[in-house]
Amino acid sequence: MNTTKTYKKKRFWAGILLAQFLLFYTFSKVQIVVSFFENLFEFQKKIHQLLFAWIPFSFGDVLYILLGILLIYLIIKLFKKKTRSNVLFKILIILNTAYFTYQIFWGMLYFQTPIISKLPKTEVTLEIRKTLALEYLKKSKATRKLVKEDKNGVFVIKDLNTIQQEILNQQKTLPTFINQKESTTTNSFKPSLFGKTMSFTGILGYYNPFTAEAQFNAELPASYLLFTLSHESSHQLGFAREQEANFIGYLIGIHSKNPGLRYSTEYFTLKSLLNSIVNEDENFVKTALENYSAEMKRDRLNEKKFVTEHQGFLNEFFGFTNNLFLKSNQQEGSITYSYFIELLVRYKRINQ
Structure with a gap:
């Protein structure tokens, strides 16, 4: 009798999970429903930041750790015949809850109106x-002279909290025809508890949709870190697509009065442009790299050193899985900057 009840419960929760897949897929095709979730996000992010921003460590990471421990415990119990049936039932409940919560808080934002539809069409030629690459090379060389260095002549950050506050302030200056989302004054940037592991994954930062915290890898070179903060801040605003978060991060940083944030943004933009060019004109990219200032060359060597020291299986695994995730959410994948570059080119056309 108990076996029959458990079987029916498992079938019920499996059916609910399938129904959720179909329901949220249908929702993603209906713009008025997507707009509802955009408005819901504006409400829930305020509540989440009120609840979690004051905590001095990443509460979202603690939730992930506890969930991971629970799942490992349940998987171990799967190998015991007596408890297997009940364990499958519990796992289905957890999957249903996690999937529903994720979609309500974040998943549906991947289907909001793309930024590109708000910008004029133009051809993105070589x-x-x-x-643009030459423009941002010139900007990067000039701004690089204004930032602080360590004893090895590498760009460093002396006051990260000031830059985080600057990012929040710059959210308020975003063009209204691109951004109608509400900025915040709440600092909810948190160094990830998985920082050392992240260094081996190629993941620079991530947004936690369950706590509205912007996590970052505190071990990153400064040239990576500051733009990463702008990028994750863009997710906090409600821009889910990775390349759109890059673009909003660009808008946040490019006009900043803080030279460190501005340099990191200009340098990221330059690298993105060169990355989009290299397969079409490798000599141009080589010449551009040779024309880096001595200071920029030191930063580039520091980045390469960081990457080399943290290469391995995890880097390849997370790069592959992240690419699949991006594509499953109607994004281009992490191996291309073409969407960010197209947004950049279209935006620059407005300001010509």
Whole structure:
């Protein structure tokens, strides 16, 4: 009798999970429903930041750790015949709860109106990208002279909290025709508890949709870190797509009065442009790299050193799985910057 009841419960929760997949897939095709979830996000992010921002460590990471321990415990119990049936039932409940919560708080934002539809159409030619690359090379060289260095002449950050506050302030200056989302004054940037592991994954930061915390890897070189903070801040605003978060991060940092944040943004933009050019004109990219200032070359070597020291299986595994995740959410994947570059080119056309 108990076996029959347990079987029916498992079948019920499996059916609920399937129904959720179908329901949220249908929701993603209906713009008025997607708009509802956008408005819901504006409400829930305030509540989440009120609840979790004051905690001095990443509460979202603690939740992930506890969930991981629970799942490991349940998986171990799966190998015991007496408890297997009940364990499957519990796992289905956890999956249903986690999936529903994720979609309500974050997942549906991947289907909001793309930023690109708000920008004028233009052809993204190789020559335009080359011109922009030279522009941002010049900007990067100039701004790099204004930032602080360590004893090895590498760009460093002396006051991270000031830059985090600057990012929040710059959210308020975003063009209204691109961003109608509410900025916040609440600092909810948190160094990830998984920082040392993250260094081996290629993941620079991530947004926690369950706590509205922007996690970052505190071990990153400064040239990576500051733009990463802008990027994760863009997720906190409600921009789910990775390349759109890059673009909003660009808008946050490019006009900043803080030279460190501005340099990190200009340098990221330059690297993105060169990355989009290299397969079409490798010599141009080589020449651009040779024309880096001595200071920029030191930063580039520092980045390469960081990457080399943290290469391995985890880097390849997370790069592969992240690429699949991005594509499953109607994004281009992590191996290309073309969408960010197209947004950049279209935006620059407005300001010509």
